[in-house]
Amino acid sequence: PCARSGRPSRLQARTVVQQCIKAKVRIKPELDGADAQWVEIQEGMVVYVCFFHGATEDVTHEMDTGRSVSVLNLPGSVLFIPQDSLLGEPGPKRRIQYRGGCEPWWGAQLLSNLVSACRELMSASEKCSKAGVKVEQGVYGQKQDMVLNSVEPLTLLLEF
Amino acid sequence: PCARSGRPSRLQARTVVQQCIKAKVRIKPELDGADAQWVEIQEGMVVYVCFFHGATEDVTHEMDTGRSVSVLNLPGSVLFIPQDSLLGEPGPKRRIQYRGGCEPWWGAQLLSNLVSACRELMSASEKCSKAGVKVEQGVYGQKQDMVLNSVEPLTLLLEF
Numbered sequence: 001p002c003a004r005s006g007r008p009s010r011l012q013a014r015t016v017v018q019q020c021i022k023a024k025v026r027i028k029p030e031l032d033g034a035d036a037q038w039v040e041i042q043e044g045m046v047v048y049v050c051f052f053h054g055a056t057e058d059v060t061h062e063m064d065t066g067r068s069v070s071v072l073n074l075p076g077s078v079l080f081i082p083q084d085s086l087l088g089e090p091g092p093k094r095r096i097q098y099r100g101g102c103e104p105w106w107g108a109q110l111l112s113n114l115v116s117a118c119r120e121l122m123s124a125s126e127k128c129s130k131a132g133v134k135v136e137q138g139v140y141g142q143k144q145d146m147v148l149n150s151v152e153p154l155t156l157l158l159e160f
Numbered sequence: 161p162c163a164r165s166g167r168p169s170r171l172q173a174r175t176v177v178q179q180c181i182k183a184k185v186r187i188k189p190e191l192d193g194a195d196a197q198w199v200e201i202q203e204g205m206v207v208y209v210c211f212f213h214g215a216t217e218d219v220t221h222e223m224d225t226g227r228s229v230s231v232l233n234l235p236g237s238v239l240f241i242p243q244d245s246l247l248g249e250p251g252p253k254r255r256i257q258y259r260g261g262c263e264p265w266w267g268a269q270l271l272s273n274l275v276s277a278c279r280e281l282m283s284a285s286e287k288c289s290k291a292g293v294k295v296e297q298g299v300y301g302q303k304q305d306m307v308l309n310s311v312e313p314l315t316l317l318l319e320f
Contacts, residue, residue, distance in 0.1 A: 016176055016315055048315045085314040096316065148308040154245040155176055155208045156256065157317060 012055035013063060013110075013160040014086045016048040018153040023079050025138040026145035036145075039136040044076030046148060048083035051102045051110050059160050060114040064121060075128045078118055080137040081144050082111055108140035172215035173223060173270075174246045176208040177316040178308065183239050185298040186305040196305075199296040204236030206308060208243035211262045211270050219320050220274040224281060235288045238278055240297040241304050242271055268300035 023046045028037035051059070084101050091097035101107065119135045122128040138144050183206045188197035211219070244261050251257035261267065279295045282288040298304050 014317065016317070048313070081313075083313065083315045085316055088316045090318065143312040145311045146308075146313060147310075148306075150307075151305045152303040153208070153241075153243070153306060155243045156245055156248045157174065157176070158250065 011052055011159055012059040013049060013051050015050075015063070015158045015160070016083070016086065017156040017158060018046045018048075018148065018150060019076075020044065020046055020079075020148050020150045020153070022147075022149040024147050025079060025081055025136075027139050027142075029145075039079070039138075041077035041079045041134060041136055044078055044133065046079045046081060048081045048086060049111065049114070050082070050084050050086040051107045052087070053100050053102050055102050055106070055110060057110065057113055060110055060117055063114060063160050064117040075122075075125070075131040075133050077133040078135045080111060080115055080118075080135070081146065082107065082138055082140045083144065104141055111137060111140055171212055171319055172219040173209060173211050173320040175210075175223070175318045175320070176243070176246065177318060178206045178208075178310060178313040179236075180204060180206055180239075180308050180310045180313070182307075182309040184307050185239060185241055185296075187299050187302075189305075199239070199298075201237035201239045201294060201296055204238055204293065206239045206241060208241045208246060209271065209274070210242070210244050210246040211267045212247070213260050213262050215262050215266070215270060217270065217273055220270055220277055223274060223318075223320050224277045235282075235285070235291040235293050237293040238295045240271060240275055240278075240295070241306065242267065242298055242300045243304065264301055271297060271300055 020041070020043075022040065022042055023044075024038045024040035026036050026038050030036040084098065084107070087098045087101045088096040089099075102110070115135055115137045122133055122135060138146075180201070180203075182200065182202055183204075184198045184200035186196050186198050190196040244258065244267070247258045247261045248256040249259075262270070275295055275297045282293055282295060298306075
């Protein structure tokens with residue numbers, strides 16, 4: 001369990017959600033003459049996500065089906081972007097401190113679970129299947145080189 | 161003072177900050193054949209901001225000089241985007257409820273104060289003047305049609 005000050009001890013994940021008409025994130029840098037690789041979505045939302053120390057697999061289920069925005073109502077695609085900077089809290093001397101995150105291998109696992117659960121949920125929805133929505137993700141532990149186009153981002157903070 | 165559940169009663173503003181290499185927001189729609197107008201920054205940060213009921217002018221001062229990221233260290237430009245959706249909290253039936261914001265005219269005033277204070281702070285910094293950084297803002301109560309380019313957004317949640 002997380003014992004950081006100013007945060008409920010049960011907090012397992014923090015997300016920032018933004019609506020977009022197009023968004024892409026680089027999953028492979030340009031290397032040895034080979035082009036960079038990107039994943040892209042149209043019409044949907046970008047979900048920046050970090051997991052706190054003590055996060056369990058249950059939280060990915062809760063994020064998917066619980067009190068979160070119902071993506072299925074759009075219908076829209078989802079791009080998950082790992083974003084450990086969301087752990088940040090102001091520390092002394094105007095510096096931001098990044099503490100209290102779960103271990104990277106576990107964060108990567110939880111993100112992967114979340115993406116799978118979301119894909120499953122969407123493929124079970126006729127509306128989503130018809131609309132051809134997709135679920136993509138950035139790469140854990142990598143710089144999230146990205147472009148976002150939005151006509152109304154409607155930025156939301158959701159904690160789990 | 162704000163009496164919403166689950167939030168400290170003193171909370172006056174919520175911001176989500178993202179690093180960018182370029183960002184722009186539309187401040188005037190295309191109308192009667194006239195082109196749309198945008199404001200744009202290079203190399204800096206986008207700050208999505210909402211003010212809660214009970215927010216005072218003091219908070220804009222605190223946001224600017226207090227425990228926030230020191231923009232002056234970049235040096236970088238800042239684009240403030242009013243974003244009342246940040247008030248959102250999950251309600252019954254998977255719906256997001258937007259409550260507890262300050263009145264629109266007051267939010268617009270606070271945002272304008274924040275932008276002025278930030279401009280003043282920057283113009284007093286030799287490093288920022290030399291780098292030609294600028295401070296821009298979106299329009300309160302308008303859809304924030306926008307484009308963000310980032311090589312590493314480093315999304316941060318900062319509350320005041």
